[in-house]
Amino acid sequence: MTKSGSTKGLKAGARKKRRLYLMLTSLAVLGLAVVLVLSALEDNIRLFYDPTEIAEKDIKPGQNFRLGGLVVDDSVERLEDNGILINKFDITDGNETVSVVFEGLLPDLFREGQGVVTEGALNTSGVFVATEVLAKHDENYMPKEVIDSLKKRGEWQRSADDTDKTPTTEKDSRS
Amino acid sequence: MHKFANPARFMRLSNIILPWTAAITVVLFGLGLYYSLVLAPEDYQMGNTYRIMFIHVPAAYMAQFGYAAIAVSSAVGFIWKHPLADQAARATAPMGAAFTALALLTGSLWGKPMWGTYWIWDARLTSMLILLFIYLGYIAVWQTIEDQARAAKIAAIVAMVGLINVIIIKFSVDWWNTLHQPATLMRMDGPTIGGDMLAALLLMIAAFNMFFITILLWRIQSLILRRRIRSLRMQIGGGQG
Numbered sequence: 474m475t476k477s478g479s480t481k482g483l484k485a486g487a488r489k490k491r492r493l494y495l496m497l498t499s500l501a502v503l504g505l506a507v508v509l510v511l512s513a514l515e516d517n518i519r520l521f522y523d524p525t526e527i528a529e530k531d532i533k534p535g536q537n538f539r540l541g542g543l544v545v546d547d548s549v550e551r552l553e554d555n556g557i558l559i560n561k562f563d564i565t566d567g568n569e570t571v572s573v574v575f576e577g578l579l580p581d582l583f584r585e586g587q588g589v590v591t592e593g594a595l596n597t598s599g600v601f602v603a604t605e606v607l608a609k610h611d612e613n614y615m616p617k618e619v620i621d622s623l624k625k626r627g628e629w630q631r632s633a634d635d636t637d638k639t640p641t642t643e644k645d646s647r648s
Numbered sequence: 649m650h651k652f653a654n655p656a657r658f659m660r661l662s663n664i665i666l667p668w669t670a671a672i673t674v675v676l677f678g679l680g681l682y683y684s685l686v687l688a689p690e691d692y693q694m695g696n697t698y699r700i701m702f703i704h705v706p707a708a709y710m711a712q713f714g715y716a717a718i719a720v721s722s723a724v725g726f727i728w729k730h731p732l733a734d735q736a737a738r739a740t741a742p743m744g745a746a747f748t749a750l751a752l753l754t755g756s757l758w759g760k761p762m763w764g765t766y767w768i769w770d771a772r773l774t775s776m777l778i779l780l781f782i783y784l785g786y787i788a789v790w791q792t793i794e795d796q797a798r799a800a801k802i803a804a805i806v807a808m809v810g811l812i813n814v815i816i817i818k819f820s821v822d823w824w825n826t827l828h829q830p831a832t833l834m835r836m837d838g839p840t841i842g843g844d845m846l847a848a849l850l851l852m853i854a855a856f857n858m859f860f861i862t863i864l865l866w867r868i869q870s871l872i873l874r875r876r877i878r879s880l881r882m883q884i885g886g887g888q889g
Binding site for chain 2: 489492493496500503504507511515518519520521523541579580581582583584590605606607608609610611612613614615616617618619620
């Protein structure tokens with residue numbers, strides 16, 4: 474801060490060093506605190522539970538939570554009940570499977586083999602009654618033409634490709 | 649005098665660089681938009697809707713890059729008391745906030761048709777919203793504290809503490825399960841996008857980067873000029889009194 478005097482200059486250098494160490498240690502302490510807080514809040518920060526955790530946790534019927542996973546191939550049924558559209562499908566994480574019923578319109582990206590996040594509660598017979606269904610998009614982007622030509626040559630296996638790359642299944646294999 | 653020498657040199661240098669960065673920005677945006685809207689093919693699942701990523705991804709990237717830049721220059725300003733570093737950090741903040749808002753807005757517009765909702769409180773979206781608030785808080789510190797040296801110090805501390813949130817944003821999609829998908833570009837096994845789609849995305853990121861640099865140089869110039877005007881005013885005021 475002061476410009477003159479060699480002793481003062483030395484002191485300024487020492488101050489800089491002290492500021493540097495002070496900053497590094499306080500950031501390290503703060504980082505540690507944040508890590509502790511976040512790991513304590515893990516259950517609140519996560520958006521959804523997967524079918525395996527639901528089987529393990531023994532959740533009471535009627536308790537609201539989010540369920541996420543992949544829609545099982547060939548499991549989607551659309552029923553008309555007195556003019557109301559009811560969708561039935563299964564959600565899996567590759568380990569456990571939960572049946573879901575949902576009344577209403579599904580999002581555009583909802584497809585078999587695709588990740589979804591649903592909100593609702595289990596009923597007494599263990600079926601998940603969803604009040605909201607959201608489609609998850611994966612991190613893969615590909616031109617339509619490429620997929621079409623892959624399909625023509627029979628090299629496109631979307632379910633295999635999806636289970637490899639969707640984060641839901643990654644997390645299951647870790648836990 | 650040494651304190652003023654650097655800003656003066658900065659003014660000279662930036663005046664030479666600015667026309668070039670401005671020209672490169674325009675060219676990159678032209679190319680990037682042509683690639684994004686014409687050359688890049690439709691996505692196999694999302695059709696044309698995915699094209700919003702060519703704004704969304706660069707904006708989100710710049711929001712975090714801008715914040716990292718603020719944190720680094722704040723640290724330099726805080727430890728070595730370099731006035732130009734403080735000004736650079738200050739000049740970056742409104743841009744970073746604008747990029748964050750743009751990323752949130754485009755993400756929301758993209759989320760409705762694809763996910764089925766404008767907003768969800770998942771880890772990625774929430775940490776991004778927090779980034780916007782940190783930016784606004786950082787700007788507010790500069791605005792409310794009169795004494796510039798004190799403002800620089802407190803703003804620098806805010807900036808460095810907030811850096812933790814940027815780390816959380818980056819890894820939120822890996823640490824917790826979220827509705828937002830994991831990274832497409834910055835991943836260990838290479839990007840999961842290719843061809844003209846990747847080219848379009850990289851061109852748009854480059855364009856956003858050059859735009860950022862251009863505006864940043866302009867903003868630092870105007871902040872330096874403002875400081876000069878202020879000190880000149882004080883000199884005049886002192887002479888009269």
